[in-house]
Amino acid sequence: MKxxxxxxxxxxxxxxxxxxxxxxxxxxxxCLGYIGLHSAGSxxxxxxxxxxGLLLLIGLGIVWLSGRxxxxxxxxxxxxxxxxxxxMGWMFFTPAPWVGGLFLVLTFLEYQTKRPLEIGFDNDRxxxxxxxxxxxxxxxxxxxxxxxxxxxxxFKSNRLIQKEVTEDDxxxxxDEEEFNVYCRGRLAAAAAAxx
Numbered sequence: 001m002k003x004x005x006x007x008x009x010x011x012x013x014x015x016x017x018x019x020x021x022x023x024x025x026x027x028x029x030x031c032l033g034y035i036g037l038h039s040a041g042s043x044x045x046x047x048x049x050x051x052x053g054l055l056l057l058i059g060l061g062i063v064w065l066s067g068r069x070x071x072x073x074x075x076x077x078x079x080x081x082x083x084x085x086x087x088m089g090w091m092f093f094t095p096a097p098w099v100g101g102l103f104l105v106l107t108f109l110e111y112q113t114k115r116p117l118e119i120g121f122d123n124d125r126x127x128x129x130x131x132x133x134x135x136x137x138x139x140x141x142x143x144x145x146x147x148x149x150x151x152x153x154x155f156k157s158n159r160l161i162q163k164e165v166t167e168d169d170x171x172x173x174x175d176e177e178e179f180n181v182y183c184r185g186r187l188a189a190a191a192a193a194x195x
Contacts (some may be wrong), residue, residue, distance in 0.1 A: 003127070004118035005179055007151055010164040014076070017113050021079035022060060024106065028086035029056035035094055045093065052089040056082060075112045083107040116166075119151070119181075123186065126153075140192035144183040146176045 027054075059082045066077075083106050092099030112131050120127040126141070128134040136155075143154040146165065153161040154155030 003122050004182065005121040005136060005177075007119045007121070007146065008166045009117040009151065010166050013119060014114070017110060018077060018079070021083060021106075021110055022064075024062055024103070025079065025082045025086055027055050028089060029053040029060075032056070032086075032089045032093065039095075041073065049089065049093045052085060052093070056089075059085070064159075078114065080107050080109070080110050080195070085108060117163075119153075121183070138186045139189060139194050141190075144186065146179050146183075148176075166192075 025064065032049050032053040047079070063079060063082065083103055087100045087103030087107060089095045089100070090103055094100075097162050118129040120129065120157060121144075124137065124139065126136045126144070128136075140155055141153065142156050143152070145154075149165050150165065151161075151163050151165050155161075175186050
């Protein structure tokens with residue numbers, strides 16, 4: 001759907017997610033190596049388990065080195081493929097395959113936490129693009145304002161959402177005053193429709 005305005009919110013906690021992903025992949029590599037050396041049934045199974053553990057360690061090294069360059073450009077470092085590899089190792093080669101299921105969930109959640117949080121503003125609704133998409137009609141708001149890089153959504157139910165927006169250097173972005181005029185117009189139209 002095409003929105004009149006899309007506001008991208010600043011994400012926090014990315015570093016903690018990265019550290020957790022690194023720890024889980026490293027822990028999986030160590031555990032798979034230990035399981036491979038102590039309980040592998042055949043030589044080929046041993047090579048596969050140790051290969052997965054080695055791939056996890058090599059992948060962590062590659063992601064870490066490329067991640068340093070990516071962070072300088074403010075790109076997001078992704079660990080989902082390494083978490084997926086760890087999930088396969090846990091599911092198929094360990095006595096605890098349920099841990100692999102947890103890693104599959106973490107793979108999905110890592111993707112969700114890195115995805116930009118966007119709020120779309122259209123003539124008839126406001127849509128917050130989270131894990132569970134939320135749609136609100138304009139009539140549920142008292143006020144919506146963007147000022148000094150801070151977006152405020154004031155609901156009539158006394159709920160208040162206040163988030164920082166990302167800093168975009170693009171020339172085609174609307175300025176704060178233009179956005180606020182649009183929101184005031186939509187709120188006034190919604191109030192007139194319900195009166």
